[in-house]
Amino acid sequence: MTKTTQLHSYHAQHAKLTEFAGYEMPLWYTTTMDEHLAVRNSSGIFDVSHMGRFSVQGGNSTSFLEGLVPTGVGSQPPGKAFYTLLLNDKGGIIDDLIIERLSEDRYLVVVNAANAETDMRHMMSHAPREFEVRDMTASTAMIAVQGPKAESSLQPLTELDLSQLKRFRCAETKVAGENALVSRTGYTGEDGFEITIYGTSNEHPRGALGVWERLASTSTPCGLGARDSLRLEAGFPLHGSDIDQHTNPFEADLAWVVSAGKTGYVGDSALAEPNARNPQKVRRGLVLTSGIPRHGFEISDSSASVGVVTSGTFSPIIRKGIALGLVNRGHSDFGAQLAVEVRESLQTATVTKPPFYDEKLFGWKRQKGI
Amino acid sequence: MEAPEGYIEAKAACECMDIQGYHIPDELLYTKEHEWAKEEGPVVKVGITDYAAKTLNDVVYVTSPKPASKVEQLKPMGTVESIKAVSEIYSPISGVVTRANSQLDSHPELVNKSPYGEGWLIEVKPSNFATERKSLLDATAYAAHLNSLLKK
Numbered sequence: 080m081t082k083t084t085q086l087h088s089y090h091a092q093h094a095k096l097t098e099f100a101g102y103e104m105p106l107w108y109t110t111t112m113d114e115h116l117a118v119r120n121s122s123g124i125f126d127v128s129h130m131g132r133f134s135v136q137g138g139n140s141t142s143f144l145e146g147l148v149p150t151g152v153g154s155q156p157p158g159k160a161f162y163t164l165l166l167n168d169k170g171g172i173i174d175d176l177i178i179e180r181l182s183e184d185r186y187l188v189v190v191n192a193a194n195a196e197t198d199m200r201h202m203m204s205h206a207p208r209e210f211e212v213r214d215m216t217a218s219t220a221m222i223a224v225q226g227p228k229a230e231s232s233l234q235p236l237t238e239l240d241l242s243q244l245k246r247f248r249c250a251e252t253k254v255a256g257e258n259a260l261v262s263r264t265g266y267t268g269e270d271g272f273e274i275t276i277y278g279t280s281n282e283h284p285r286g287a288l289g290v291w292e293r294l295a296s297t298s299t300p301c302g303l304g305a306r307d308s309l310r311l312e313a314g315f316p317l318h319g320s321d322i323d324q325h326t327n328p329f330e331a332d333l334a335w336v337v338s339a340g341k342t343g344y345v346g347d348s349a350l351a352e353p354n355a356r357n358p359q360k361v362r363r364g365l366v367l368t369s370g371i372p373r374h375g376f377e378i379s380d381s382s383a384s385v386g387v388v389t390s391g392t393f394s395p396i397i398r399k400g401i402a403l404g405l406v407n408r409g410h411s412d413f414g415a416q417l418a419v420e421v422r423e424s425l426q427t428a429t430v431t432k433p434p435f436y437d438e439k440l441f442g443w444k445r446q447k448g449i
Numbered sequence: 450m451e452a453p454e455g456y457i458e459a460k461a462a463c464e465c466m467d468i469q470g471y472h473i474p475d476e477l478l479y480t481k482e483h484e485w486a487k488e489e490g491p492v493v494k495v496g497i498t499d500y501a502a503k504t505l506n507d508v509v510y511v512t513s514p515k516p517a518s519k520v521e522q523l524k525p526m527g528t529v530e531s532i533k534a535v536s537e538i539y540s541p542i543s544g545v546v547t548r549a550n551s552q553l554d555s556h557p558e559l560v561n562k563s564p565y566g567e568g569w570l571i572e573v574k575p576s577n578f579a580t581e582r583k584s585l586l587d588a589t590a591y592a593a594h595l596n597s598l599l600k601k
Contacts, residue, residue, distance in 0.1 A: 111532045
């Protein structure tokens, strides 16, 4: 049985729908191109309620999470959100996630929809007796507001001074009269916010719909098509495509997530192996001169296969085919010229450090006022 | 002529049918794979239908056969790609390509904006059109085909 989010009535009326991770979700409202450009140039909103949201609280919560992720947890101050990974014993990535530290001993863990059940099982298998991880997915909604105008779109709905909320910080407040958590995070490369709305459900979706409809008056509703092209253009991996249980953080080019010297978490001994830290293959960005790379296309040098495309699309900003892929370490230097086989023809591909757009012009680091 | 189910109104102005918002000009021939063919004197123009273009959502890349290359009826002749997906194009007729729409190199969005006009793909000198046209659908038959697809 396909699940729906609290905003489904809006999507069904306005969007082309698709199934994703067991949910019926909007694929696009107008076109993926227009929605993508709205986020890069102005502001877009996404229903991300399908993502799993778990509440972890109580005296043991910091040490519990500390034992699950390679990133230091106790060193994060309350009000901080951070990106990290759940690993298996072999150091493979079970999921990538955001942990929001709401207070000293209260956390919200936000995970990929497709992995939510697996993550919950994994977390519970490492939980102390009588420790509870509460699944908040159905009793909350989540909306992302992304783009250079995200702040001005959201500010009229909340008394929280958004200009004082820094990137990767979060705060509980009210949004359009609803209790909510606002974090300055996202999956597009742009400035923006992810809003978790508390105390709403599929039976009582008014709170979530109210926030969405007010934001929709100043931001462009965006579907999963634009969500995917935006994250890819920013160079963010998608779990299940670019990274999975067989990829470790070093292969995934996510070594920065592994706090130096940290031990005592699932996967730590596997990651301590020299081979794990110097993997044969590493995740890289590629820009093609022509053609559009897609998942599974082969990457080669002049003589042999040197890797595989794990996700690819057409970049609306640089107007070229772009990809993320796993590439043999020996061919992974930035600037290296490789080829991607696009339907029997070899297209030149340059190993490139994402994001694929010019950071002076696009993305959260962009120069203001030009 | 009996109108197929879902047929709304024949718009006299554009001489086309409209099936759930998808335009189907009366004067063209169609494949079940959503390509169209239009006889223009000695050549036949080829493109994809409004339904195909709208389903792709935002055409960003077109690969067509080059002039002088051969195409065969209902065999793959190229691809049309959106941000999200790749779609194979099947040639409605056999023959030799006389022209490819070079405007699409820099403006692939013309396929969405004008699938039956500026967004045409190739022009073919047909080798066996008299016989092959019998296996193509006219507008009414294509409309019925589209209707049955949309009902699924």
